[in-house]
Amino acid sequence: MFRPHPLLGLAAAALVATTVATAAPGLARTPAPQPEYTITVDPAAAGTPISDSLYGVFFEDINFAADGGLYAELVRNRSFEFGPADNRSYSPLTGWTPTADAGGVGVASTADDAARLHERNRTYLRLDLDNPGGGRYGVTNAGFTTGIALRAGGAYDFSVWARTDAAAGTPLTVTLHDAAGQPLAAPLTRAVRGDRWTRYTGTLKATRSTDAGRLSVRAGGTGVLRLDMVSLFPHDTFRERPNGLRRDLAEKIAALRPGFVRFPGGCLVNTGSMSGYDAASNWPRARSYQWKDTVGPVETRATNANFWGYNQSYGLGYYEYFQFAEDIGAMPLPVVPALVTGCGQNQATADEALLQRHIADTLDLIEFANGPASSTWGRLRASMGHPRPFGLTHLAVGNEENLPDAYFANFQRFRAAIEAAHPGITVIGNSGPDDAGATFDRLWQLNRDAGVDMVDEHYYNSPAWFLQNTTRYDSYDRAGPKVFLGEYASQGNKLANSLAEASYLTGLERNADVVRMASYAPLLANVDNVQWRPDLIWFDNDESWGSTSYQVQKLFMNNVGDRTVPSRVTGPSTAPTPITGGIGLSTWATSATYDDVRVTTPDGTVLFADDFSAGADAWTPLANRGSWSVVDGAYTQSDTGAQDTLVRAADVTASDYDLTLRARKNAGAEGFLVAFGVKDSGNFYWWNLGGWNNTQGAVEKATNGAKETLLAKPNRITTGTTYDVRVQVRGTRVTLFLDGQEWASFTDDRVTRTFTQVVTRDDATGELIVKVVNAQDRPAVTRVDLGGLRVRDRARMTVISGDPGEQNTRSAEPIQPATRTVGGIAGTFTRTFAPNSVTFLRIRTK
Incomplete structure (x- = not known):
């Protein structure tokens, strides 16, 4: 009788068993199920090359994705810049609580006056101390959610800018402790001397792990102590970079192997005030995202009101974005505001001087990224630690504008200036916030007529829409602008959503000559601070987990291939029904x-x-x-x-x-x-x-x-x-x-395709990658015809499958890929694809 190979599971054994030509003597043979689907591959036909940057990631500071998320800073409101412009409930002391020990006395307040640290870092903490005989007074910070996460044995780098008017100086004590005041690290002491801003640093080593730590900064003596930029970073950041990224989140992004990183948004790019600097203070509290606010020493960077209802510190700025893209081998793709708001605001600037300044700022951005270290902005990049250019090649102007003609007029101004000064840069336009409609049609017409190289499409739709639109790009003009699918997701975070997205990705790959880049959005979500669902990677202050869509995206992004191999599928599909x-x-x-x-x-x-x-x-x-x-x-x-x-x-x-x-x-x-x-x-x-x-x-x-x-x-x-x-x-x-x-x-007569496929070739390994999505509740018996190719009889198979209503959460991640070796592969073979599954077969050719 047939005996399965010990390295194969039962399902693999069953697969091999179905390829046996004869049954054992004397035993009745169960008829093999007849294939319901047929995948036919044409290996001799010319395939479509697939861009190395087909799949990427899109980062926006939404859902507390930056501060309290990817940016590893553990102190909330470290520069005391929070205020009602960010959120009606905020004040400069949001995140901070006055505290004392050993009978300490004082008053904690904030000030914005000539004693400030920097004109763009205006508010600071003022401590009026009255402790001539002992005691300490100061403030405590509990981090971004339930507390500050610490790992036993981990080193945490503390820094603060301080000045004192006490002639003898002011003793400063920094402690990590739990909510009950019990210590989590040996205290750090420093003596603040002089009434000029000076940076004081030190390292605290955690003695035990917690996700509910507190940081207290207390001072003794008398007089006025001023503090700003109170900071605590884990030393163990991604690649151990100072002012760096939270390791687990950065590693999850890196594991996707993205071809590009689109940043910094999103709606926050082109929303907010479009006015210039405030005449009185020379610094507005809320305006559109401007890259120059985010570079240079962190203590000189601005904060700004975030479109999503909180404050963004710009500690994670353009330099860090470029550095991160380089670290993970991805192409940087910045988005600059076009001075026409989207995301429901619908306003175009009438300020010609402001528009000209933004165009000039964009040219400066390209110099910051690509200019020599001897240039003005290249020198700044070099001073921040990167003398070599970052190699910027693509830049997008605008995001989801609902005023197509006003937007495109501004876009053309940006485009002309960029192409004149930097002809090697691809300038990307967009098609508004939806997959169809008057704005979409008008913007595509304008982009097409102007010969724009690439157009950014955005849409968030139901899983059914994705299953019904896997052929969306089949009819796009091959000679027209290429597509950058900058934001998309099906509405939900369950496996059913991920299966619909996977089906759609097979269509993107089949149309890789039109769709050059695509990124699921949004990328990150703090489970305790959510403005938008669904999201790819979820986290709290010490843990992170990938959604079911993360697992599907990772499978596609790690197995792209270099070109498509033409193929087709036949089989049943769901026909449309009348609207009743x-x-x-x-x-x-x-x-x-x-x-x-x-x-x-x-x-x-x-x-x-x-x-x-x-x-x-x-x-x-x-x-x-x-x-x-x-x-x-x-x-x-x-x-x-x-x-x-x-x-x-x-x-x-x-x-x-x-x-x-x-x-x-x-x-x-x-x-x-x-x-x-x-x-x-x-x-x-x-x-x-x-x-x-x-x-x-x-x-x-x-x-x-x-x-x-x-x-x-x-x-x-x-x-x-x-x-x-x-x-x-x-x-x-x-x-x-x-x-x-x-x-x-x-x-509404679109056909629902619950069984889709695409085949690509990996030139480096010589493998065919057969990718099959079965987004239905029953198995799909399928005949695979490789068009006469001679192949090895074993293949590496990776499957993601499960209950379509399942999702990955903080408590459990049931949806994970499973990889094993299967036999029975031939020029023509039959495979049963599991219900609600994504299957990748990497088949070696002879």
Whole structure:
């Protein structure tokens, strides 16, 4: 009988068993299952070269990704620059608590006056001390989340800038301790002397591990002691660089082997004030991200209000970004503001001098990255420790601008200046915040007509969208601008999301001649401070873990290959179905009134009608939000603060029907929403009129709670005006009418592909890499035809699989890749791919 090789598991044994030509005498042979899918490879056809930078990472300071995250500083608000401009709850002493021991007396306050450390580091801590006979007074910092994480035996580098008016000097004691005051390291003592700012340093060695440590800085004596830039770094940073990166997070990013690092954002790049320096203080508290604020000695760098609602210190600045990209072998890809805001703000600068300054700053940035050490900005780079140029080749201007013509006019100004001074730099434009719509179409037209080299696309959609759009780039113009997919993710952090993304990546690789770069976003999230989900890598103050998408991205990024090998797949797919289900009414931060709701067939048969004269008993809330009631014979949602309300009625089973109603906005920030094809609270379509702060209309489709935008265009709803709304459904075709005029139409007839594949070749090893995604709940028996290639009979197989509802968390990471050697590989072979799996087969050719 057949005996499995001892190095193979049962599944591998079963695979080999299916390749045995004859059964043992006297034993009945179980018929092999017939292949449902066939993958056919054409090794003789010319494949598409794949860029070394196809997959990269995108870093934005969101979810506390920098301070309290990748940037290894352990002290929160080290420079006392927090304030209401960052967050209404902040003050310069946020993160700090006055403290004393041995009867110490004093007063802790902050000041912004001529005694400051630097004009861009304006606020400092003032301690008025009154301890002539002993005792110490000062402040305590508890770090960014639950406390300061320390590892037993670890060295922690302390530094502080200080000055004192005490003639005899001021004794300073630095301690690490727990919340109860018990020591975690031997104390560090320094004597502060002189009334000029001086940096004092020392190292503390942790005696035990904790994730809830505290740092206290206390002083004895009398007089005024001024402190600034109170800092504590683990000595064990990534590559042990001073002012460095948290090792575990940096190593997880490095393990992806990214081809590029896009930085520093995101929405924080082009949002915030677009004004110049404040005339009174010569330093504004909130403005767009500007690279010159982030370089030079850390004590001279600014802090700034972060778009995501907190303070960013700029300790992790442009020099550190360039250094990190170099350390992990990735191409640096900075993004500079175009002076046209995106991310819902929609404002373009009218200040010509400010625009010119930003263009000049961008040219200076290129010099900082690439200039010789004898140049102005190259000299600064050299003084920071890197005399050699960083080798910048690509630079993006702008991020998700919603004013396409205003943005592109500014973009062209940047582009012309950059190409004139640095013709070797690829200047990247963008296509706005969505995968489709009026802004997307207009920006692509402008980029195409101007011969822009590369266009940055961004989209966050449902897993279903990714499964239905694996062929998105098949129809892109091969002679047009190349695509940089700078931000994408499916909405969720479960294995089902990762499988949908994996399917989509097979399409990116098949279209590597068009899609030159792609990066999942966002990269990092502090589990205790989250502004956006999903995210690739999660962490707290002492642990980190990769999401299921991290594991899938890592598998693709570590097994790219040098070129595609043309291949095709045949087999079943999920066909589209007519749009049926309930109808719904909704509001978002708005009060609205609805009346005369009717659903009719094309021949006039009434399927549902409600004029609310008898109340609203036909309607069921699907979201416990808002205040719905019948007022003056119409149905009104009156709470202008309620978001994402939804009530449902009827159950339309007909494939062809018309939904008509009258709607009026009463008050609030947006317009109103009309839903159709409603299955439940997570599965529906809705026509959003006056959305996005009453600037845009759109049709969104929700699938299992995740939304995707099917179409979008500028739109505004007038308060107090009654609108006639009509939704015409014909199978999968929907036409929308507003006040009798056709507003837009769409067809939702995309095929869902739950089985996808791509084949690439690794030139260095001579291996074919067969990549298969089976994003369905059943196994996929598949015939693989390698087109006559002679191959080794064993291959290295890596599989990621599991429950599609599973996710990796702080407490458990069940979704991990499993790698082993399998046999039974031949020019043609049959393989059963597990349900809900991503499988990579590295097959050596003879």
